[in-house]
Amino acid sequence: MISFDRVVKRYPNGREALAGVTLEIAAGEMVVLTGRSGAGKSTLLKLIALLERPTRGRAIVNGVNLSDLPAKRIPAFRRGVGMVFQDHKLLPNNDVFDNVALPLVVTDTSLREIDKRVRAALDQVGLLGKERQLPEELSVGEQQRVGIARAIVGRPPLLIADEPTGNLDPELAVEMMTLFRRLNSVGVTVLLATHDLHLVRESGLREVVLEGGTVHDHTVGALPTIKGVR
Amino acid sequence: MGSWLARHLHALVSSTGNLARAPLATALTVAVMALALALPQSLLTLVRNTTSATGNLSGTITLTAYLKPEVGEQKADQLARSTRARSGVARVELITATQAMTEFRRNSGLGAALDVLPENPLPHVLIVTPVPSASDRASVENLRTALAAWPEIELVQLDSDWINRITAILSVLHAVLWMITALLAAAVIAVVGNTVRLEIQARRTEIEVTKLVGGTNAFVRRPFLYTGLLYGLMAGALAWLIVAAAILSLRSAVRELAQAYGSQFVLAGPGLHELGWLAAAGALLGWLGAWLAASGHLARIDRNN
Numbered sequence: 057m058i059s060f061d062r063v064v065k066r067y068p069n070g071r072e073a074l075a076g077v078t079l080e081i082a083a084g085e086m087v088v089l090t091g092r093s094g095a096g097k098s099t100l101l102k103l104i105a106l107l108e109r110p111t112r113g114r115a116i117v118n119g120v121n122l123s124d125l126p127a128k129r130i131p132a133f134r135r136g137v138g139m140v141f142q143d144h145k146l147l148p149n150n151d152v153f154d155n156v157a158l159p160l161v162v163t164d165t166s167l168r169e170i171d172k173r174v175r176a177a178l179d180q181v182g183l184l185g186k187e188r189q190l191p192e193e194l195s196v197g198e199q200q201r202v203g204i205a206r207a208i209v210g211r212p213p214l215l216i217a218d219e220p221t222g223n224l225d226p227e228l229a230v231e232m233m234t235l236f237r238r239l240n241s242v243g244v245t246v247l248l249a250t251h252d253l254h255l256v257r258e259s260g261l262r263e264v265v266l267e268g269g270t271v272h273d274h275t276v277g278a279l280p281t282i283k284g285v286r
Numbered sequence: 287m288g289s290w291l292a293r294h295l296h297a298l299v300s301s302t303g304n305l306a307r308a309p310l311a312t313a314l315t316v317a318v319m320a321l322a323l324a325l326p327q328s329l330l331t332l333v334r335n336t337t338s339a340t341g342n343l344s345g346t347i348t349l350t351a352y353l354k355p356e357v358g359e360q361k362a363d364q365l366a367r368s369t370r371a372r373s374g375v376a377r378v379e380l381i382t383a384t385q386a387m388t389e390f391r392r393n394s395g396l397g398a399a400l401d402v403l404p405e406n407p408l409p410h411v412l413i414v415t416p417v418p419s420a421s422d423r424a425s426v427e428n429l430r431t432a433l434a435a436w437p438e439i440e441l442v443q444l445d446s447d448w449i450n451r452i453t454a455i456l457s458v459l460h461a462v463l464w465m466i467t468a469l470l471a472a473a474v475i476a477v478v479g480n481t482v483r484l485e486i487q488a489r490r491t492e493i494e495v496t497k498l499v500g501g502t503n504a505f506v507r508r509p510f511l512y513t514g515l516l517y518g519l520m521a522g523a524l525a526w527l528i529v530a531a532a533i534l535s536l537r538s539a540v541r542e543l544a545q546a547y548g549s550q551f552v553l554a555g556p557g558l559h560e561l562g563w564l565a566a567a568g569a570l571l572g573w574l575g576a577w578l579a580a581s582g583h584l585a586r587i588d589r590n591n
Binding site for chain 1: 289492503588
């Protein structure tokens with residue numbers, strides 16, 4: 057699913073965010089990416105979503121070599137990667153339905169199909185019935201779930217999330233992790249970037265630590281049983 | 287196909303809604319664009335009307351043929367009949383030497399002085415008016431040459447210099463019209479481009495999120511193109527109204543002026559087909575301005591990525 061081989065990312069100002077990252081994440085895995093601020097977590101996610109191009113090395117995501125993908129094929133590639141952001145990136149003037157529908161609206165999906173899939177995605181994140189509410193009328197946790205519904209509505213095989221629990225209180229953070237694990241249990245590959253080490257250690261998920269632009273990969277124990285998941 | 291059409295309709299409705307939500311800003315932008323479109327249209331209308339007016343006045347082009355002093359009145363009458371028989375000639379008036387002298391005596395106030403002349407020095411004159419279809423410069427010149435070749439004719443004068451000057455001025459105006467049109471078209475593109483650029487700035491987050499979820503540049507550009515198109519359509523229609531209103535307000539004054547010169551000329555306003563042309567030109571320029579602004583912005587986003 058994700059295969060990085062000695063991937064380097066150097067910005068035009070000379071700063072090297074990734075200094076030869078080698079990483080393999082198989083389809084169906086759920087992996088947590090940790091590291092201090094500035095360790096390169098966001099850069100790694102940006103490379104995976106093709107918001108940045110690698111400077112050197114081989115990076116393959118969903119079978120696509122990121123270094124030589126033509127610009128005109130980037131939109132189609134991105135539809136295969138669901139993205140969840142710490143600040144949700146919801147459109148404030150669009151209601152919940154329209155926010156979630158956006159990845160389908162940009163394709164030629166029929167209106168009937170959009171309606172069906174948006175409701176299914178909202179059902180998965182427990183927000184069915186709030187379609188016509190604006191983001192500002194929702195709690196922070198609900199806004200995050202709208203962001204997740206938008207990321208999964210196009211049924212991408214890969215879901216990446218940058219600090220998805222960063223703005224949430226501990227209870228909501230656990231709820232969000234449960235949601236990601238539920239999505240993973242139906243076959244979606246999930247990669248979460250977080251600095252919440254407590255949450256990671258409790259989850260028992262495979263942890264990839266980024267330090268100084270390189271990877272220290274290790275798995276933390278066996279996965280604990282979560283009701284209805286694994 | 288149905289989904290594609292639905293997407294376009296959605297973009298059109300969304301763009302219309304955005305314009306309607308900011309009526310003052312929309313009205314100001316449309317007004318500026320309309321004025322820019324109305325200027326060349328006004329000039330075009332002026333050129334057309336002047337061309338038409340000088341076309342009407344071409345009926346007043348005449349050639350004056352002065353016969354040689356030795357040509358008698360009977361021969362002059364015969365020449366007048368021969369001239370009338372020529373194709374392209376509408377009217378021939380013979381002014382005999384006697385008639386000319388009588389008129390001169392009446393108008394000049396030199397009655398007593400003329401009495402001392404031993405004989406009438408004035409020649410017989412033919413005033414030749416060509417038909418309107420033969421009143422162009424080349425036909426009139428041909429007629430002049432033909433008459434001048436007759437041995438009985440001393441001199442043929444063509445009274446059309448002033449029309450030639452107006453025709454030359456109209457040619458210059460045509461060239462100026464094209465230059466002004468090009469400059470103002472660029473101004474319309476710049477106005478729409480700047481307006482769309484501001485709208486893009488206001489919707490920057492929406493654009494970025496749309497691209498993040500896999501929206502193509504064409505998809506992102508679409509509502510802005512419709513915005514430019516709508517601006518142009520409205521500006522074209524308003525420009526037509528401005529020119530039509532201006533012509534309407536000038537019509538009676540111009541009619542009076544024309545009548546003072548013995549012409550039935552009536553100022554013609556822009557027709558309905560010109561409304562179509564103006565709206566189409568406005569829409570095309572609006573679309574182009576929006577395309578340039580949106581594409582430039584998207585290129586910058588893509589470069590940053």
